[in-house]
Amino acid sequence: MRPRRAINPKQRIGLILAVSLVLITLLQSSARAIDLHAYWDDRCADCHGHSAAFARKFLTAKDGRLQGHDHVYDLQRFLMNHYLPPDMVAPVTAMLMAQVTTEPQFKERCGRCHETAAALARKALTLRDGVLIDRATGKPTAEFLNGHQGVSAAEVPFFVGVLTRVTREVEGR
Numbered sequence: 001m002r003p004r005r006a007i008n009p010k011q012r013i014g015l016i017l018a019v020s021l022v023l024i025t026l027l028q029s030s031a032r033a034i035d036l037h038a039y040w041d042d043r044c045a046d047c048h049g050h051s052a053a054f055a056r057k058f059l060t061a062k063d064g065r066l067q068g069h070d071h072v073y074d075l076q077r078f079l080m081n082h083y084l085p086p087d088m089v090a091p092v093t094a095m096l097m098a099q100v101t102t103e104p105q106f107k108e109r110c111g112r113c114h115e116t117a118a119a120l121a122r123k124a125l126t127l128r129d130g131v132l133i134d135r136a137t138g139k140p141t142a143e144f145l146n147g148h149q150g151v152s153a154a155e156v157p158f159f160v161g162v163l164t165r166v167t168r169e170v171e172g173r
């Protein structure tokens with residue numbers, strides 16, 4: 001019978017490196033920014049459809065808190081036990097809250113050509129020092145929007161506000 005081969009020092013270092021790499025990758029993925037809209041589409045949309053439409057139809061904001069029609073008593077606690085890991089309850093609640101308290105103007109005025117605000121944000125937008133810009137040109141979205149498809153100067157802040165929030169949500173910040 002051949003004796004069992006011991007691991008030589010070189011192999012040992014290789015093994016340690018391999019394990020470290022796996023650990024680092026795991027740590028990075030847990031800290032990675034999560035695209036909230038993609039998260040919803042993956043895990044919630046099968047049952048609830050589009051997030052904003054769901055929020056506006058079934059949820060309300062009362063005294064700065066998000067309330068459900070069926071779970072008026074404690075929506076946060078309900079969500080803890082409803083398909084969401086604890087660390088996702090706050091970001092998802094904040095997203096739904098923003099949707100409940102925002103008029104569905106994007107859907108009505110822009111949805112014909114831009115499927116959703118999240119899709120538009122993913123495709124073309126980002127934030128530079130808190131200012132929403134076009135990723136390709138670097139130009140502020142506020143300038144672009146003035147006059148785009150009949151958007152008036154007075155309406156620009158509203159749409160920039162919506163798209164800024166959604167860009168944050170899809171970039172996970």
Ligand code: HEC
Nearest residue numbers: 043044046047048058059068069070071072082083084092
């Ligand atoms: C398998 C289907 C299913 C999935 C997946 C699902 N839900 Fe639900 N959800 C329901 C049902 C059914 C209810 C209402 C019934 C109840 O009282 O439990 C509900 C209720 C809710 C409510 C309260 C609505 C109200 O009127 O009070 C919220 C908010 C909610 N879900 C959020 C989510 C989120 C966020 C996700 C994804 C992380 C998710 N749900 C995934 C089926 C689902």
Ligand code: HEC
Nearest residue numbers: 106109110111112113114124134141144145148149151159
């Ligand atoms: C009739 C179709 C149409 C409507 C309605 C429309 N858009 Fe656009 N939008 C476009 C097209 C086409 C482009 C890209 C070409 C261009 O530069 O105009 C674009 C570009 C954009 C861009 C720049 C990012 C990019 O993809 O180049 C933003 C931001 C934008 N639209 C926001 C809006 C908003 C907000 C509304 C609603 C108020 C809206 N759009 C309504 C057709 C439309």
